[in-house]
Amino acid sequence: MDSYQNCQCHTSTDFGPCPFATNVIRAAEYNSYYRTTIWTGQNLQMTLMCIPLCDDIGIERHEDTDQFIRVEEGYALAQMGHSKDCLNEQWELCVGDAVFVPAGIWHNIINIGNCPLKLSTVYAPPHHPHGTIHQTKMEAMED
Numbered sequence: 001m002d003s004y005q006n007c008q009c010h011t012s013t014d015f016g017p018c019p020f021a022t023n024v025i026r027a028a029e030y031n032s033y034y035r036t037t038i039w040t041g042q043n044l045q046m047t048l049m050c051i052p053l054c055d056d057i058g059i060e061r062h063e064d065t066d067q068f069i070r071v072e073e074g075y076a077l078a079q080m081g082h083s084k085d086c087l088n089e090q091w092e093l094c095v096g097d098a099v100f101v102p103a104g105i106w107h108n109i110i111n112i113g114n115c116p117l118k119l120s121t122v123y124a125p126p127h128h129p130h131g132t133i134h135q136t137k138m139e140a141m142e143d
Contacts, residue, residue: 014131016040024048028072028118035134045126051076051117055137056110059084063104068122070098075113081106 015022016039024046027038031048039046051057051074061084069078071093078099079087084106091099092112101107111117134140 014038014040016045016130017042024120025072028120031118032116033133033135034137034140035128035132037128037130037132040126040128040130043125045123045128047121047123047128047132048072049117049119049121051109051111051119053111053114053116056108058137058141059087059106059108061104061106062101062123062127065123065125065127066103067101067107067124067127068098069101069109070120071095071117072120073118074111074115076117076119077110077112079108079110 014037016037020039022038028048032050033048034050036048037045038048049057059079073095076093076097078091078093080089080099080101081087082105087106087108091097093099099107099109109117109119132143134143
């Protein structure tokens with residue numbers, strides 16, 4: 001049974017660190033928030049993201065966190081590099097494609113499609129506090 005369908009689409013429920021199973025694709029489709037944590041454990045975290053048309057996650061780097069980003073819906077341009085000003089590695093991604101971002105690498109994901117970009121993201125170790133929800137990119141930047 002899909003545990004995600006037992007909760008409302010926009011709750012503050014973070015099911016970690018309890019054992020949990022869900023259909024990540026369906027959960028990502030339901031998510032309309034910029035960032036929603038759905039599971040936070042001691043060593044791993046999964047968030048869902050919804051990036052509006054012509055927007056991006058913003059250039060960022062996580063010093064001590066590896067990241068896995070998968071496109072669940074839409075089209076994206078993934079950019080990475082060793083410098084914030086030189087994101088010289090680039091890939092176009094479609095549904096099912098993913099990128100692995102090593103700790104310390106600058107990166108950005110840009111919505112290049114014609115619908116909201118839905119992503120699932122795994123952080124190891126967790127990067128956001130348990131239960132984090134950012135309705136918008138602006139809210140995330142202020143946090």
